[in-house]
Amino acid sequence: MTTQLTIGPVLFNWSAERWRDFYFKIADEAPVDSVYLGEVVCSKRLPFYAEYIPEVAERLAAADKEVVFSSLALVMNNRELAGVSELADQTDSLVEANDLSAISYLSGKPHIVGPYISTYNEGTAGFFVEQGAKRIVLPPEIAAATIAELAKIGVELEIQVFGRLPLAISARCYHARSRNLHKDNCQFVCGEDLDGMELSTVDGKEFLAVNGTQTLSHSYGNLAPELSTLLELGVSHYRLSPHAIDMVAVAQCFRDQLDGRLDAGEATARLSELALGVPFADGFFHGQAGVDWTPAEV
Numbered sequence: 001m002t003t004q005l006t007i008g009p010v011l012f013n014w015s016a017e018r019w020r021d022f023y024f025k026i027a028d029e030a031p032v033d034s035v036y037l038g039e040v041v042c043s044k045r046l047p048f049y050a051e052y053i054p055e056v057a058e059r060l061a062a063a064d065k066e067v068v069f070s071s072l073a074l075v076m077n078n079r080e081l082a083g084v085s086e087l088a089d090q091t092d093s094l095v096e097a098n099d100l101s102a103i104s105y106l107s108g109k110p111h112i113v114g115p116y117i118s119t120y121n122e123g124t125a126g127f128f129v130e131q132g133a134k135r136i137v138l139p140p141e142i143a144a145a146t147i148a149e150l151a152k153i154g155v156e157l158e159i160q161v162f163g164r165l166p167l168a169i170s171a172r173c174y175h176a177r178s179r180n181l182h183k184d185n186c187q188f189v190c191g192e193d194l195d196g197m198e199l200s201t202v203d204g205k206e207f208l209a210v211n212g213t214q215t216l217s218h219s220y221g222n223l224a225p226e227l228s229t230l231l232e233l234g235v236s237h238y239r240l241s242p243h244a245i246d247m248v249a250v251a252q253c254f255r256d257q258l259d260g261r262l263d264a265g266e267a268t269a270r271l272s273e274l275a276l277g278v279p280f281a282d283g284f285f286h287g288q289a290g291v292d293w294t295p296a297e298v
Helices: 016-029 046-062 078-089 100-106 122-131 144-153 224-233 247-258 264-274
Strands: 004-007 034-037 066-070 094-097 111-113 133-137 156-169 197-200 206-211 214-222 237-240
Touching (some): 004 247, 016 034, 144 156, 247 264
Parallel strands (some): 034 066, 066 094
Antiparallel strands (some): 206 214
């Protein structure tokens, strides 16, 4: 089985130039095989960087990286639905469907089922394969035992192995509400938090992060200690979710581990330095509370 390292779509509201330059750097320096582009969280952000998408896609393709276009995770109106339809109609690249409306438009064509669609059992996975799915990106809360069952379907499986985990997406924007603003006049305050706005419990414990309408884990999901297990389970694609840290170094760390040049302990230590103090979590993989970090217990 050929293992592939992927970079997921940028989930945060970065400036257009930062967004463009991030992908240019990934194209030129990161040892990854596939890169996902597009707006997943809020369609209001897309016009700011849309003009750079063709240039970025061309740069990535020139660097021999597979380009995949990601759809919205929550379609709220006819304008957004038309955007999903237009995305599905393009034929030059694969599309990652993050909403069932995208699945319906892509039916009969090769596509990727994204992590925002609940693929939890063999029946669901089999249905998507019948619709044309060539790869399924598993939801972050999937445990190892379920991954083993889904691998029997014979479809490519991708799982996020680094980055804040997408937990929920809402029609309302808590990011705007936190500044006493309405969603329709949000003033794009989510752009003030490059990796999301961190939240704490009432007793001061860091817990979640908010990214516009999206809720993420506060911890970075990190499955570097489980790569050998994931390989045995049949996972072929390993996703890194972009953050405002040195993602080229993160990618190199996972590439070295996949290629046998770095063991799990060394990889975890290196990633801890790159994460700039953000804790790790892998509880979902072990069927525990998602916030748990098993290597710490060991």
